[in-house]
Amino acid sequence: MSGNNPYIEAPNAKMPEKKYKITFVNQGKTIEVDPKNIPTSSTGLAGSILDIALASDVDIDHACGGVCACSTCHIIVKEGFETCSESTDDEEDQLERAPGLTPKSRLACQCIPDGTKDIVVEIPNWNRNLARE
Numbered sequence: 001m002s003g004n005n006p007y008i009e010a011p012n013a014k015m016p017e018k019k020y021k022i023t024f025v026n027q028g029k030t031i032e033v034d035p036k037n038i039p040t041s042s043t044g045l046a047g048s049i050l051d052i053a054l055a056s057d058v059d060i061d062h063a064c065g066g067v068c069a070c071s072t073c074h075i076i077v078k079e080g081f082e083t084c085s086e087s088t089d090d091e092e093d094q095l096e097r098a099p100g101l102t103p104k105s106r107l108a109c110q111c112i113p114d115g116t117k118d119i120v121v122e123i124p125n126w127n128r129n130l131a132r133e
């Protein structure tokens with residue numbers, strides 16, 4: 001499923017121009033992202049943390065398929081938060097429903113790092129789709 005939702009505002013994202021790394025702290029995995037060949041799973045916005053994670057065997061729940069219509073892809077960007085695309089009002093609306101919200105919380109499907117710094121991401125244990133439990 002494509003990650004673009006035509007009914008919501010598109011984020012003002014800057015795509016990376018140099019290589020950077022995403023470390024998933026509680027998965028013990030670091031992915032190097034090459035701007036010439038950004039990993040994609042066609043889930044979430046192109047270049048988003050969800051899209052890159054799923055293409056790199058890092059599982060993040062994504063009940064709506066990455067179209068900013070749930071909050072199951074909630075992540076915490078522990079380092080490099082400032083290099084991520086600004087969240088839209090639609091993302092903020094969905095995020096409000098996520099348990100354990102922090103000032104560095106984002107929806108992985110909407111969050112696009114610009115690659116100017118390496119980033120560190122925590123996938124909360126509570127980001128499961130409650131409807132499935």
Ligand code: FES
Binds near residue numbers: 063
């Ligand atoms: S997967 Fe549903 S909002 Fe990201």
